[in-house]
Amino acid sequence: MAELTTEVVIAGAGPTGLMLANELALAGVDTSVLERMHERTGLSKALNLQPRTAEVLDLRGLLGRAQDRSFATVADGHFAVIPVSYAGWNTRHPYQLGIPQAEVEAALEERLAEQGVKVRRGHELTSVTQNATGVTVEAGDLLIRAKYLVGCDGGRSTVRKALKMPFEGIEGQGHGVAADVLFARTPPGAPTQWRSMADMVTSGSPGKFIGVIPLAEPNLYRITFGDRLNRPRNLRAEVTPDEVAKAVTERFGPEAKIAEIRWASRFSDDSRLAQNYRVGRIFLAGDAAHTHFPAGGQGLNMGIQDAMNLGWKLAATLHNQAPTTLLDTYEQERRPVAKQVLDNIAAQNALIPTTPNQLALRALFRDLTEIPEVQHHLSGLISGLNIKYETQDPHPAAGTRLPDIKTPKATQAPYSTKETGSY
Ligand SMILES: Cc1cc2nc3c(=O)[nH]c(=O)nc-3n(C[C@H](O)[C@H](O)[C@H](O)COP(=O)(O)OP(=O)(O)OC[C@H]3O[C@@H](n4cnc5c(N)ncnc54)[C@H](O)[C@@H]3O)c2cc1C
Incomplete structure (x- = not known):
């Protein structure tokens, strides 16, 4: 050895x-x-x-x-x-x-x-x-x-x-499948560019979801689908073409023709x-x-x-x-x-409705996200920008990320910055 x-x-x-x-x-x-x-x-x-x-x-x-x-x-x-x-x-x-x-x-x-x-x-x-x-x-x-x-x-x-x-x-009860799918032609109603998260994911029957994101190649899409309430007995079981085809048909109708499934894999909600x-x-x-x-x-x-x-x-x-x-x-x-x-993520999972009461709660939550402070709070959570490490220092800025400050005259960067010129 x-x-x-x-x-x-x-x-x-x-x-x-x-x-x-x-x-x-x-x-x-x-x-x-x-x-x-x-x-x-x-x-x-x-x-x-x-x-x-x-x-x-x-x-x-x-x-x-x-x-x-x-x-x-x-x-x-x-x-x-x-x-x-x-x-x-x-x-x-x-x-x-x-x-x-x-x-x-x-x-x-x-x-x-x-x-x-x-x-x-x-x-x-x-x-x-x-x-x-x-x-x-x-x-x-x-x-x-x-x-x-x-x-x-x-x-x-x-x-x-x-x-x-x-x-x-938390031991989840559901699962998801992610697959990169090439279609013979653009599926009806599918976006051709990824510019916003609006309408990227839809939900069908309670607990079910399907997401569609256009990728770099024409007619190539990331299809993500799953069920928050059920999971297969074997979460490592191979994803079958039929499973993917069924989800695609539910989302786009029978006209959507799959040319190739580049890869597909399962994930849990644990x-x-x-x-x-x-x-x-x-x-x-x-x-x-x-x-x-x-x-x-x-x-x-x-x-x-x-x-x-x-x-x-x-x-x-x-x-x-x-x-x-x-x-x-x-x-x-x-x-x-x-x-x-x-x-x-637990809170997000709770907002995928599985009952009429949860549907109402989600609608109310969606209304609340129209309030700019609520948007700001939520985007801070998922972006990593709201980071605040605990410190002994009582100053409110202590432990937060250094805001993005442009100095009038840049001093020597601690590490090489030749590609972007910023630090
Ligand atoms: C369907 C799906 C969609 C996702 N989408 C997003 C997303 O949009 N945004 C996002 O931020 N995250 C997303 N994630 C999560 C993201 O993929 C993971 O968080 C990320 O891969 C973690 O990176 P890692 O380097 O820590 O671990 P991994 O990517 O798992 O890398 C671990 C590496 O270690 C190697 N390895 C394992 N055991 C050994 C060993 N004993 N000796 C040597 N090498 C070993 C493996 O081969 C692997 O290369 C998604 C996850 C899934 C399942």
Whole structure:
């Protein structure tokens, strides 16, 4: 077995692991990224970057790359499929960027390679141990010793399981299916561009929903459908073409002709949060720390922001520029953010009506969203712009995000900003 020594090992090269690796590489930290898949699947679960993620990528000169790979700029977000505007927030990026998850990963991996770090594909982390001075990880033919390990290995995280970390939350009763479907011609009444969340999702019989988002290619659509009240016995069962065809016919009628189903996958409406994000020298980030129903488009975004929070802290600690207690602030800051997201998703789920009373409640809630302050509150929740970390400092701005201030004369940026020129 080959042996390797490094400073940080990252398990998983999804968006969270890749963002974290970029942050560490930028700070000159020796990092190894392990990925069990031999190649990227191209399977694009997430389709958006929220305003706060756009800000974070802009800080690192990465937004331009994401924009180059995007297919839409969407004027609003949504809460329980009710469009909410980002307009009231002081940000340069009051929109969702429509970009497939695979393209986000490709952009991050490209930048990582430019920084001299290559993802070790086909290396599945299978075991981990730690002591006071470091961690030891086994992955295929590799034995790696490092100072820290970060589990960015997704919802079924091996790292989280190895830590025996409780992962509790709400057991849902429903499920959804996401599929990228190419039609022979544009289905009747289907939008051809994704500009707003209005009318993107409709509901049929109680608890059922179907969403339609036009993608980059003509006649290619993300079809998302499901049932909030029922789930198949086996949530990992393959999605059948008939299931997709049935949902498509319900939405567009029999004239809609499917030419190809590019991929399809099931997801549950369970919500879970790791009890801790840190155990000694091992951390959890992204879906390894929190999973939930993809309402509002928040999961990938939260993972990238977890990575941004943890990256500089690990680097500062490893460079002896900060005490190791700084690392505790990662969980203190980021876990409440995930808790808030899980809570807002539970609220969104409750607003998908399954009874006449809930239908009335949803109608009333929709009316309330016309109030600008309510819009502002809801868009703050899903965009990540309302972030407020708890601090001891009584100043109202303490712990909030630094508003987007343009200085008259830019001073030296802490990191390279050559792509956007902003920081
Ligand atoms: C249908 C659907 C739609 C979604 N839409 C959105 C959306 O619009 N917006 C949004 O923000 N979020 C969305 N999400 C959520 C988003 O996809 C996830 O939050 C995101 O993928 C999390 O990224 P991650 O890097 O933490 O984990 P993952 O993307 O799961 O990546 C984990 C990586 O780790 C690797 N791995 C796993 N185990 C090991 C191991 N033992 N060793 C080495 N490697 C390992 C995996 O192969 C994988 O590459 C959606 C999710 C679904 C299911």
